Amino acid sequence: MPIQLQDYQEVAGPGVIEELRVLGDRVAGRSMQHINSTSVGGGVAEILTRLVPLLRELGLEASWDVIKGDQAFFSVTKAFHNALHGKPEEITEDMLEIYRANTEMNLRDLNFVGDVIFVHDPQPAGLVLRKQQMGRQWVWRCHIDVSAPQAAVWNFLRPYIEQYDAAIFSMPDFAQRLPVAQYRVAPSIDPLADKNKPLEQKFVASVLEKYKIDPGRPVLTQVSRFDRFKDPVGVIDAYRLVKKRYRCQLVLAGGGASDDPEGEEVLREVQEKSAGDPDIHVLLLPPFSDLEINALVRASTVVIQKSVREGFGLTVSEALWKKKPVIGGAVGGIRLQIIDGVTGFLVHSPEGAANRIGQLLGDRRLRERLGENGYLHVKQNFLLTRQVKDYVLTVLALEHPHESVVLLG
Ligand code: UDP
Numbered sequence: 128m129p130i131q132l133q134d135y136q137e138v139a140g141p142g143v144i145e146e147l148r149v150l151g152d153r154v155a156g157r158s159m160q161h162i163n164s165t166s167v168g169g170g171v172a173e174i175l176t177r178l179v180p181l182l183r184e185l186g187l188e189a190s191w192d193v194i195k196g197d198q199a200f201f202s203v204t205k206a207f208h209n210a211l212h213g214k215p216e217e218i219t220e221d222m223l224e225i226y227r228a229n230t231e232m233n234l235r236d237l238n239f240v241g242d243v244i245f246v247h248d249p250q251p252a253g254l255v256l257r258k259q260q261m262g263r264q265w266v267w268r269c270h271i272d273v274s275a276p277q278a279a280v281w282n283f284l285r286p287y288i289e290q291y292d293a294a295i296f297s298m299p300d301f302a303q304r305l306p307v308a309q310y311r312v313a314p315s316i317d318p319l320a321d322k323n324k325p326l327e328q329k330f331v332a333s334v335l336e337k338y339k340i341d342p343g344r345p346v347l348t349q350v351s352r353f354d355r356f357k358d359p360v361g362v363i364d365a366y367r368l369v370k371k372r373y374r375c376q377l378v379l380a381g382g383g384a385s386d387d388p389e390g391e392e393v394l395r396e397v398q399e400k401s402a403g404d405p406d407i408h409v410l411l412l413p414p415f416s417d418l419e420i421n422a423l424v425r426a427s428t429v430v431i432q433k434s435v436r437e438g439f440g441l442t443v444s445e446a447l448w449k450k451k452p453v454i455g456g457a458v459g460g461i462r463l464q465i466i467d468g469v470t471g472f473l474v475h476s477p478e479g480a481a482n483r484i485g486q487l488l489g490d491r492r493l494r495e496r497l498g499e500n501g502y503l504h505v506k507q508n509f510l511l512t513r514q515v516k517d518y519v520l521t522v523l524a525l526e527h528p529h530e531s532v533v534l535l536g
Pocket residue numbers: 168169170171173322350351352380381382383412415416417420438439440441442443445
């Protein structure tokens with residue numbers, strides 16, 4: 128039987144579902160269309176897969192469309208993505224033209240059906256050009272850290288973004304000077320999805336066996352697309368330092384995303400760097416490996432998300448929910464999830480990561496304490512039910528701009 132809203136009562140806590148139903152009644156019958164750039168791979172697809180059915184259950188006509196694009200387009204938008212995160216990238220007029228042409232193509236091909244249209248991230252941001260003809264409410268939902276963007280890209284995207292009715296950012300640091308309403312909505316994980324639900328120990332053990340991981344020795348794990356911002360090479364450096372003191376193993380599990388053309392190159396770097404060490408397991412997992420990823424995280428002694436740039440980093444909440452101690456790069460939304468020393472440790476370098484990993488491997492009670500705190504932090508702040516509520520509140524805020532709707536309890 129498909130998961131229903133009521134099923135979240137137990138994990139999310141009493142009152143949450145009732146509150147959602149009350150809010151749902153206020154928006155029932157409205158249509159909410161989400162548009163992004165990939166149906167699998169990466170955090171946005173992960174969230175929409177679970178969010179859209181729940182919004183429907185609340186009575187909204189929620190739908191989800193994915194824009195089309197070829198390799199050239201996604202190379203351009205990956206460069207945009209990097210530049211918005213502050214990495215120097217050469218942006219040429221040709222690249223801007225590719226973006227414009229792809230936007231035109233999607234404007235022709237897509238059906239815009241929402242009363243409210245949520246456009247996720249920069250790739251489809253240009254679709255707002257349709258607003259002039261058809262009206263409706265348009266929301267730009269930005270998942271990335273645009274606090275210090277490269278000017279060439281931000282100045283190119285800004286005229287599009289200014290046409291939206293509102294922009295949503297994951298944390299206050301990402302907000303921009305814009306002449307549109309801005310809301311803060313943090314991403315979330317679905318506690319009942321295959322990625323996060325409780326698993327039988329037998330299954331967890333079978334996954335370790337499949338990948339030849341020794342259950343008798345500590346396991347360090349990072350789950351991420353093979354992306355330089357996720358710093359898998361830095362994770363290997365940290366592991367090598369820890370390895371001098373502990374006979375640990377490292378799992379780097381990742382897959383690709385159809386809108387990320389850099390993945391193969393980074394994977395090759397990681398494979399070269401880890402060659403010859405049987406205790407490093409580089410696992411290239413196909414899409415929909417959620418149960419296996421869940422098992423790998425549950426089997427881990429320490430989970431790492433050593434990003435050097437990050438939008439939010441859902442993998443952090445996914446691990447905290449499983450009561451794992453998490454070491455994360457002190458960037459972007461990881462700082463929302465890891466309260467340093469309370470729900471995990473924030474680090475700034477491979478050496479820093481190695482120190483904290485060593486400390487955790489030597490102290491089981493510390494691991495348990497951080498894990499327990501992390502679980503409660505996610506329960507209070509980063510579960511899907513909270514994000515459903517925030518999106519419904521956004522719809523209400525757009526409909527009643529002069530009423531004071533309190534966003535984000
Ligand atoms: N993920 C996955 N398979 C992989 C790598 C990542 O299913 O091989 C999932 C991961 O569990 C998380 C999402 O993809 O749910 C990644 O989201 P995050 O916010 O951590 O990073 P993003 O990829 O969006 O930058």
